[in-house]
Amino acid sequence: MKAMNRRKLFTVCATIAVASLAVTAIPAQAAEVGVSSSEIKLGMTLPMTGTASPGYNKIPGAVKAYFDYVNANGGINGRKLTLVVKDDQYVPTLAVAKTNELILKDKVMALLAPLGTANNKAVASVVNPGARGIPTLFVNTGFSGFADKKKYPTTFSLLPSYIMEAKIMAEYIKDNFAGKKLGLLYQDDDFGDDALAGFKQAGLNFDVKVAYASGSQGDKVSPAQWVTKLQAGGAEVVILFGVSSATAAALGTASVMKFAPQWILGSVGGDATTIKASGVPAGVLYNAVGASFAPATTDTADEYVKLFQEIYLKANPTETFDNNVMVGMNTAFLTAQALKAAGTNPTRKSLIAAIEKSGKNFASAALVPLNYSTTSHVGYNGYWFGKYSPTGDLKPAGGVYTVYTTDSGNGAVVKSTYKRPAMPAKGLPN
Amino acid sequence: MTLTVNELTIHHGAICAISDVSFTVPKGQLTAVIGANGAGKTTLLRTLSGLNKSTHGTATWNEHNLLHSKPETIVRHGVSHVSEGKAVIPELSVVENLELGAIWRKNKKEAAESKAAVTDIFPRLGERLNQRADTLSGGERQMLAIGRALMSKPELLLLDEPSLGLAPLVVEQIFQTIRDLTTTMGLTVVLVEQNAMGALKIADQGIVLNLGKVAVTGTAQSLIADPQVRAAYLGY
Amino acid sequence: MFQLLNTILIGITAGAIYSLMATAIVLVWRSTRVINFAQAGMALLSTYFGYEAMVHFNSFWIALPVAMVGGAAVAALIELVFMRLLVKRSSTGPIAAVAPIIATLGLLGLIKGLISTFWGGADVRLVGPVTNIGYSIGDKTLAFSPLKLLTLCTVVVLMLLLTVLFQKSNIGLSLRASAYSPEIARLSGVKVDFVRTLGWSLAGASGAVAGMFQTVNGNGAFSPESIEFSLLLISGFIAAIIGGLESLIGAVIGGLVLGLVVSFVLMYISSSLFFIAPFLILLIILFIRPQGIIGVKAARRG
């Protein structure tokens, strides 16, 4: 009797399994995955919730705002652009699972601007879009390794690498703060290691170094200890190479402990919106040095800033236009141009070929050149420095953008002579 | 003012612990309930104080229905139960154990009087008021348990095996106190005992339980004299 | 010297808040023999109540009692509708050992989910009643501010009040008696069911204070996923276990030991040891004393 029941149950269980596995039928194959006659589907993973999410969670809204703008103007060769967004909470294993979903379930044509060094490394290695021919456009990380075309054949980096950033930063420190005692607070993972490599290459030594644990929670747990250590080490200039929530924790705690060195914030950790969202007043940023490649968001005389701000605020009237939005929309703008360049019936292959062939000449809001070619997947390669206003806006010193460029290798840091071409009509791909 | 139990039946799951038991306890009398292990004595007491549920029958004290009431309500009707095994809270001090007994009483002056009365009855408790209860000897603990019950100013006292595990000399002393409670304070007492002889000696009437049923009832003297009871429960 | 002083001050402040959380867990454990994993979730919910009061009245001193009353009410409600049913339905069989744990974990998920649905996942802010700018000695400023001092004072006052309540009042006697022996308490006329609800309410209020101060002592911002509340969950629980679960003084000692040791480890060994340090402390203490620092040797039942 008992065994009988057990067997019956086993059958029941097996049926459940079968049913749960068999619900989807296999769809008819289109010309290219994620491309139909009316739509091109792209997918993005990034932290939408969790401690790392403030600031970054505005990016999808920015990208969608620009995509909608393109769609309202006829789309790309008649196809609408859609973006599927998945929340990875800044956790590598989740990023892998969500990317799998994007590829298997949502069947996107390409991955767009996935965020985070560790997450991108995990995805690249485990999901391996490279081997499957799935383009990974404009990864939202400055890890230098992603420019390695052999290892990541379908990945295009966009941000200047952290090595470049560290080298440029070292140059800036030598020029402006020679002889001061230096402190470094950095994230204890590949992101931070990349920066350490850059500083080492530039020959910059620190008097006190504090590492904080990366991951979804490590950036907030012990700021009082970080500040005490930096202070005890006598740091006069402190470089902060971490995420913005760590900046918020460090600067917030430093201000209540009246520790006021000259702060220099890496491009990743200098987002005022995130810092404000973390409950720290933007005022703590005042006078800190920051770096960016895009024009200042307050610079409404800039044609890109003006247009992007207009598009974004129309779609999201209650939000503020900030640097994350700026970079997000710029990424969307590059994506639209790449898809247009990929031909009337874009495929994954033609998309990659198009960026390699003409990516260098894409219009872009940045004040730094793009470097794509058949041999290089490096995007931007430079930064300008500025100081934060009391309201937390990064503004170039003296109102003039001084752009430095370099590479991720032994190349020197040079002042750039790049002149940004004019924006195409209406900010649409031509 | 009598305790009247009528056709009481109690089940533990599927097992019938008490079956169709009826008896009355007149006011101011000491009734001993005796019987072998598992006869249902403890179950009977626990049901009267509201700790167990009954299946059938009635039990009233002073026109209060004792069945289907909560223990904390029953104690307010003047029924105090000293449960089996030196029912004190070892983590609390002696005085706290005593005060616990009077915790529901509104009139704090009267409660203080009760405390004086109890320490009068058990002077050894009075000497040890601030010690933790687990430092007391077995006999003292039993005194404390009874004292706690007296703090509720009961009219009916239900005692479950007060002699359990105590030295004979102490047992005698406890039994004498119980007898005095009836005689001098006019309390009605139901005493459940394994020590049948000792219990019957101080009791007014006796009830013999066997396998959940009333086997014999009668005055204490008549039970002591009953050859069958003597053979089965008194051991001679 | 400066570093050492800061380490101690950081540790004591954190430890004081853990103590409060541990107290909440001990109160629940003593009244219903349940380890309440949802305590941190309840503290979070109370802090949201406090936040709403802050929005309306713009005063921490109104927000704090609102949070406490809200926390107490939520806890009472949970005990009334949920725990009683649980005790009735799952107290036998192999599930009995895990049912309370599972149930309170489920409750934690439910509370957090409801909070996220209602208030959203974004950070909201609380502002402390006094400044968090540290006291200065010489040219250095300590990681210890009027706000931290206020936190310590509040914890001390609250613990004293609880101690007086427990040791000197009839309610306290009922609470203790019900914890140690519900049957004797009941026979003595204590309404044990009510007392249990009361125990939960006190725990809810203590948790609310812990949540409010944990938040303002950070940067004031919090969300359902805040690290501050994961910390309360884990550290409060570990502190309660270290302290032996049975006494308030144990909870305080457990909290302070945990706060101080973690602070020293983070400062002098490595910031990345954050999640291992409490574990090691717990293991070492339980290895020496399996019943916690101030625990009762054999765990009581009932």
Next chain:
Amino acid sequence: MDKLKGANKLGLYVVSGFILFLLGNRVDELRVYQGASIAVFVVAISSIILLTGYSGQVSLGHGALMAIGAYSAVISRNSFHTPVILTFVIAVLIAAIGGALLGAAAARLSGPYLAGTTLALAIGLPSLANQFSILGGEQGIFFDVGFPPPSLGEGFTQYKWFFWIAALAALISMWLVANILRSRFGRNWRAGRSNETAAALSGINVSRSKILAFTISAGVAGLAGALLSMTIGIVSPSAFPLTLSFSLLTGAVLSGVSTLSGVMIGAVTLVAIPEIADAVATRIGVSERLTTNLPGLMVSTLLILTVLFVPNGPVEQHRTRQARKAAREKH
């Protein structure tokens, strides 16, 4: 009928294996991937059922034991290039050693203290990986079981390969666990669970029996951990968060902690809930906030309802009802 013996049962497992094999070829890749996840959960949940349902001990730290298995597997694979099968065996053995140590500690601790220790383990142990570079830190180490053998054909995907490995491992471990539970050990555990003193009086060494249960359970959890890291391809602390340990308990409760045969229910539920929640949210078009929180709310609600109304699990419930019905018919 009562004496349906091991051999017949083995047949049952072989048949289920064959059904799974056929299924794996018929559904699309996402379902195959989910199938692999279900298999992983089956193994993991059965380790909890063995420990809690049969030996009456609580563990909130099985996520940590899974991590031990996963790290053992990946290190042996990457450093010594062990064959895949051996990799999993190593995972089982090392996790079992960890479980034996934990079990020895557990035998000294009573309920809440054990819960506390295992909880702390679940939080503390995975983050140990940040301390030693060989463990790869927060980013973890990649775990590669290699490509499917070319003989399986062109269209044989990586996920199908994972599914095969995971399903096979699940079937084998379920068969072993079911047999252990029917053996003398299983009887001793149940005896100790219901009454330790009585069990000790009848000659069972209760604490040794408990440690053994922890050891075996940990070994099974270690296998689950290795399988999990195979399907996600990476071993890192973030793959073994506290929520994983909690989900396993949830799965075990949904399955019914005292009945191994319900294990599929818990595993399928855990994998299916996000998808069901997604479908429900799109169907009725709720707010974005509710959509993100729906899976969590559903799991919690289901968990609470199960504990309150079907505390010993649907299978046990079904069995009791059947038994009652049979008894009524007899009368």
